[in-house]
Amino acid sequence: MYTSGKPRAKPHCFLASLGMKQEGSLRVLVKGVTDLEPGDHVLPVFTGECKECRHCKSEESNMCDLLRINTDRGVMLNDGKSRFSIRGQPIYHFVGTSTFSEYTVVHVGCLAKINPAAPLDKVCVLSCGISTGLGATLNVAKPKKGSSVAIFGLGAVGLAAAEGARISGASRIIGVDLNASRFNEAKKFGVTEFVNPKDHDKPVHEVIAEMTNGGVDRSVECTGSVSAMISAFECVHDGWGVAVLVGVPNKDDAFKTHPMNVLNERTLKGTFFGNYKPRSDIPSVVEKYMNKELELEKFITHEVPFSEINKAFEYMLSGAGLRCIIKMDA
Numbered sequence: 001m002y003t004s005g006k007p008r009a010k011p012h013c014f015l016a017s018l019g020m021k022q023e024g025s026l027r028v029l030v031k032g033v034t035d036l037e038p039g040d041h042v043l044p045v046f047t048g049e050c051k052e053c054r055h056c057k058s059e060e061s062n063m064c065d066l067l068r069i070n071t072d073r074g075v076m077l078n079d080g081k082s083r084f085s086i087r088g089q090p091i092y093h094f095v096g097t098s099t100f101s102e103y104t105v106v107h108v109g110c111l112a113k114i115n116p117a118a119p120l121d122k123v124c125v126l127s128c129g130i131s132t133g134l135g136a137t138l139n140v141a142k143p144k145k146g147s148s149v150a151i152f153g154l155g156a157v158g159l160a161a162a163e164g165a166r167i168s169g170a171s172r173i174i175g176v177d178l179n180a181s182r183f184n185e186a187k188k189f190g191v192t193e194f195v196n197p198k199d200h201d202k203p204v205h206e207v208i209a210e211m212t213n214g215g216v217d218r219s220v221e222c223t224g225s226v227s228a229m230i231s232a233f234e235c236v237h238d239g240w241g242v243a244v245l246v247g248v249p250n251k252d253d254a255f256k257t258h259p260m261n262v263l264n265e266r267t268l269k270g271t272f273f274g275n276y277k278p279r280s281d282i283p284s285v286v287e288k289y290m291n292k293e294l295e296l297e298k299f300i301t302h303e304v305p306f307s308e309i310n311k312a313f314e315y316m317l318s319g320a321g322l323r324c325i326i327k328m329d330a
């Protein structure tokens with residue numbers, strides 16, 4: 001779910017202002033902020049970019065030391081306090097954005113300044129899952145034109161990964177999901193073939209190896225299931241195959257594969273937020289949408305007003321692959 005208009009909670013910061021992906025225009029700035037002006041259009045992002053630390057200075061990393069996602073902090077960095085309260089009780093921030101509110105306070109390092117002509121109720125989806133899947137393919141898996149790509153998990157992130165494969169010119173995009181009702185929808189994102197592991201007696205990596213004469217060139221795993229992660233790795237071709245892990249596993253999961261799978265020149269990679277640096281890179285993803293290279297409309301199946309937010313949760317929990325924008329009430 002995404003919020004469009006003006007801004008989840010954690011157990012030990014019980015009262016929290018929820019919401020993590022949204023857009024808005026900037027009203028007020030704090031002294032010292034030099035690269036934004038009131039009226040700028042911005043995407044608040046759940047992870048930040050300070051531009052000063054080793055990670056921000058590295059071309060390879062987006063894991064900012066200062067502002068990388070922190071679900072436990074709940075307060076502003078400079079004074080350790082929340083900017084929200086109710087009847088004298090603090091309400092904690094959520095992942096630095098707290099976007100289910102008409103006004104919010106965000107660290108400048110978590111704001112991506114974007115093209116003011118971009119429709120905010122569309123590009124808000126780039127603040128999290130869509131950039132995560134898209135970047136996993138474009139920035140990390142990097143499939144070549146004409147190559148084969150397997151996408152594990154056809155939720156929003158997986159569909160965005162498929163969109164990245166489509167943009168890259170992949171000739172075969174194989175969608176893998178246990179829920180066959182997602183297959184039709186995935187065709188819109190360039191998925192050409194489908195594998196439902198439930199339909200096969202043999203392991204899914206063997207099914208894919210048979211379909212592709214030895215394995216796919218690239219795979220992107222977007223489920224968080226450790227068995228899917230292992231399959232995603234073992235289904236890439238020896239000699240050149242690259243598998244990228246995107247989904248977040250359970251705390252006690254362990255990734256197990258025979259070392260020969262690596263020695264046979266398969267590469268396993270992981271990525272966070274599609275390796276995009278929020279401030280430096282997300283504006284250019286917005287431009288990809290503006291010049292029609294990237295299609296965002298098809299990611300949004302429903303819109304609900306904020307006053308009916310519970311409907312959005314119903315859509316999410318239905319498991320029917322519904323992807324919803326929450327519009328803040330005027």
Ligand SMILES: [Zn+2]
Binds near residue numbers: 054063064067
């Ligand atoms: Zn940094």
